[in-house]
Each structure stands twice: as structure tokens, then as C-alpha cells.
Amino acid sequence: MNVKEPTFPQSVDSYLVTVSGFLNTPGESLMGLDMTEGEAIAFVKSHFPNKPYCLVSNWMLIKMDADERSLKAIQRIGSEPYLVYAHNVLQDSAGRFYRGQWVRSTLQVSFTHGGLFETVNTVYVLVGAGLAKTADPDVVMSIHG
Template sequence: MELEDTQAAGEFLSSNGEPQSGSTESEESLIQLVQTRFPNKGFCIVQQWTIVRAIASDGDLTKIHVHGHLPLFVFAEKVILDSRGRFDYGNWVRSTMAISFQDGFLFETKNTVYVLMGDGDEKSARLAAILSLYQ
């Protein structure tokens, strides 16, 4: 099962998704916005991003929602700015599961708000395939 999940993860990462648009605001405007709306929370401005919607059983979706999460993840190929210095400019990053997704570009996890800048896409994949990328 694990090999199948890893292969499925590779397939969804290399496939084309549904085009989406993030924010077109300047970096400075986005910094002000995220600091106002999410005070005291770290943020990461990213480009070339993909929202991955998990396909899961009803039971797994119930568990996800009970824990206050949404079945969404972000993978970004380019970090522009990380407010806490965890990720260097130009590096890639992947999120944990979302707790909110606002205005089409503010992707919040428990610890970080990922600010989706510019164009990206959205894909769906089995939850097990997504989680195989975290092992």
C-alpha cells in the first residue's frame, strides 16, 4: 500500500491542476494584511503554489473536521518571505492541514498563514497519497 501511495503522490505532483489565482497585491500590502488579520501568527508568502484537496472516506473526513481541520494542504515551489525565518527565499514548502482558507489566498494552518501570491492551481489526491509525502 505504501508504494502505491508514493506512486500516486508522484503522479499528482506532476499532473496539471485546475488554474487558480492568488493575491495580486504587493508584498508590502500582503504583510500588512496578514499581520492585521492574524496578529502574532507566523506567515509565509509563497508563489507557484498548489492547493491539494484530500479525497478521503466519510469516516476520515469526520475525524478531520472534529479536529478543526479542512482536508486541504498547500505545496509551494517558491518561498518569497517567511516571517519567522524558517524557510529561505526561493525554497519550496509544504503545509500541514488547513484550519481555514479565506479570500482565495489566505491559507491558515495551526502555526502558519500561507499567503498565496500570483498564479497557482488546485488538485485532488487520496489522503494516503498526500500523507506519504510527509513520511
């Protein structure tokens, strides 16, 4: 029996370089909430008492570099072309993510109080220092861990 080795498109290497480059290039430094975990939990509960929250650190606020048509579609659904990618979940009130896992949010509904990033289903609490970056939507959506 002759078994063929799997082949990958030549572009996989360049694609990995693009994603790796995005993750490893510096961005604009931002500061989220300068609070202990307990203080941050109380803070988010006071502003969003009925919504699940996810405390994260080592985070990136990513602006998706979308074309005009995509931007209008995003805004029509009540969102903005931003999402959060975090290397470290501190706590997830709904139990979806465990401490130390990575997480990528869905699109932004609001960003308030210097560190509360709201999506349709969750408020991501950006704790400590983070980065702001811009990226192609395909690159952003392909990031895993």
C-alpha cells in the same frame, strides 16, 4: 565479505509514477493574492496580526481524497481536508523556511480573503497563480521538494 545490493519493493516504481503524475498533471487554475510581497505582508498582518505567516508562490491547494471516517476525524479537530504545497517560499516570518525552498502545510483551519490559508500555527499567503488538485492522503504526505 559478500555485500548484498539493497532491494526495493517492486511497487516503488509505480508509487513514484503516482506521485510524479500528481505533481505534473494539470489542475484547476486559481488566483491567489495579486499583490507585491510588501503589500501581501501588510495584508496578512492586518488580518492575522499575532500569527506567523509564510508567503508562497507556485502553489497548489490540495484537497485530500479521504474516506468518510478520516474526514470526520479531521473535522473533529477543527480542520478541513485541504493543505497547501508550494514550490517557492518567498518569506517566512518565523524563519523556518528560506526563500526558494518548498513547503507543505498542515491541515486547513480557514481560507479567507482569496489567498490566506490558515493552519493551526501559520497563515500561508498564496501569492499569484496556483492550482487546485485532489489527491490520496498518502500521495500528498509523501511529497518532498
